[in-house]
Amino acid sequence: MDYAEHQRQDGRLAMLRALYEQDDDRLNETILMKVLETYGYRKTKEWLRTELRVMEDLGAVRLYRAGEFLTAEITAAGAGHVERTSIIEGIARPSRR
Template identity: 40%
Template sequence: MAFEEHLVEDARLVILKELASQNDNRLSETMLGHVLQIFGHTRSREWVRAQLRKLEEMGAVKLTEVGTVVVADLAQAGLDHVERRAFLDFVRRPGLEA
């Protein structure tokens, strides 16, 4: 696997974990971009949006456009991945946490 693929899979996991940590399981693409930057994924808004669309194709998130911003809502498949009940291809598996 190419290094870029590892980065993409890690970024997708960061997105899912951050959505799962929210009280309502939702965040805007802008806020997710800030979270990704904290974890070392400094990418454009278009790149973040592309990852969200891919996660939507997988059934991991549901996207809603609010004006010019995309809001991601964690879907059951995304939560199952974060909680290690079922795994999604092309998303890094979460580690075991105590």
């Protein structure tokens, strides 16, 4: 795996963890951008949206459009990945805490 792919997979995990920590399992793209920045990722909105669509294709999240904004909601499969009870290829594996 090259470094760019490692970054993408790690960024997907960061977003998935942030969604998992929410009471309603949802965050909008603006908040997810801030989450990525706390992990040192300074990416464009287009990059974020592409990664969210990949995660939707992998079954980790559901996406909703509200006007011009996207909101992501973690799925049961995405929660299982964060909890380490299942694996979604294409998203970095969470470390044991």
